[in-house]
Amino acid sequence: MVNVFEILSIACLVIGVIFLSLGMIGLLRLPDVYNRLHATTKIGTLGAFGVLLSIMIQEIGNSGLLPPSPMGIKALTVGLFILLTSPISGHMIARAAYKMGVDLCEDSILDEYKGERKD
């Protein structure tokens, strides 16, 4: 007996865990603050949202779609909040880092914002 909710939740959970682990490895290994931000913003969008969506699908599989269970709705709310706010915070950190004057790594070949840095 193959349950479709089980397969969907396992797929979302595996995607979320893989992206979160890759983001953490990127945070540890990449050479530059901008490269590290490029890795860590994937944690918010695909990693955390994938795992929380998996929790919601498991909850639907346990207790049915109607009436919706409070745990699944809360998990989906937290996931959507992270999905909306994680790119904003990543962008603000990158902008603050560039305005502070954090240099790019030596392997960089292009800096399109070069003239707009203050003082």
Place this chain on the structure above:
Amino acid sequence: MISLADADFLALIVMVLATAPCIYRVLYGPTLPDRIAAEDAMGNALVVIFGLYAYRESSIFLMDVAMLLAIISFVGTVVVAKYLDKGEVL
């Protein structure tokens, strides 16, 4: 055959292990935005840990803790980024 509860528990273990690079980057990060980015990533990982733990314990209040932690992590990151950008918060 691995069951769904075992998969959740394995995911919880992976999440807890995945906060170690964040702690390393917060402690030894070369610049200040590195530390803030690591703090933001650790906030997201902690939200996922709280969510999975709330589902395993079937406790709704721990999911409230996850929601509150997500909001506070976002607000804290934005405040520190604006402070680094302009030198003042508002």
